[in-house]
Amino acid sequence: MVSVFCAIGTPLMAAEPIEFGSDESTRYLTELKKLYLTSSDRTALLTHSNSLLDTYALRAGYQVGQTNPQDFLYELSVTAPGELRIREEVRGSSGGVAVRNRSLSVFGLDPYLQYQCPPQGASCIINSPVDGLPLVVILRDPKGAEELAKALSFLIRNLQKG
Template sequence: MVSVLCVIGTPLIASEVVEFGSDESTRYLTELKKLYLTSSDREALLAHSNGLLDTYALRAGYQVGQANPQDFLYELSVATPGELRIREEVRSSSGGVAVRNRSLSVFGLDPYLQYQCPAQGFSCSISSPIDGLPLLVILRDPQGAEELAKALSFLIRNLQKG
């Protein structure tokens, strides 16, 4: 289990839910498709989500003073219709690597993901829509966590269409 702690000098909203309307949805998807040069909403959302996961990856170098700093790297893919595959790679400073592949069936899930950026520590987490436990852990960046939660929410909605 990963404990998530963060430090910032501004007030913290402990937990936020990302929501969006239909006009924003259309505009957001249109911009992503232009950015990633695709006509597919799903391809654009996957590329954007994976790009955000790479940009905001929690690396050992950001965990100054921690007893066991680790790199947390993620990659998303779609295995079968309605299923999001999450590849998690955790690299310890001693050179050990642990890889875990999880599948998340999106049917019946609330697509509006929550994220937390605690006031103490170095990371933010995106909560699993199944049990509220951390699904992904990223570098402490509330705006990055918000953008990732938004992209994943759109992706889940897209996958729920089949």
């Protein structure tokens, strides 16, 4: 695992460098296609990424002691060639819901995503390859963040193929 430090001293991690044409890559995609009963790499990667986002969703119940605990829920979809759509739903403890849709054009992006899991706090952040700002926020689980960053890296690489 590669570690670098940002200005505030929080370690940033990237999924282990993956050679997308390697045997490991082929094995990973084959396992996902079996798991999700599909012959499509893209469908398997999208389904797996959404499953991980659901599994590691940061929910209000994990934010003990926070003044305004919120659920952060995400869903990914492909809207056009090279476009990843990220639907973010934030539910407040008072019952309010805010929905935001963002599109990420993957062409020209470095597909290796970085993530942060600060020791303090209840969350991990997968950073956007565009500007380094949070792409998604999940429950603080470094292994889960690593797996999600890996799946998203493969998905971005797949989308870059057109």
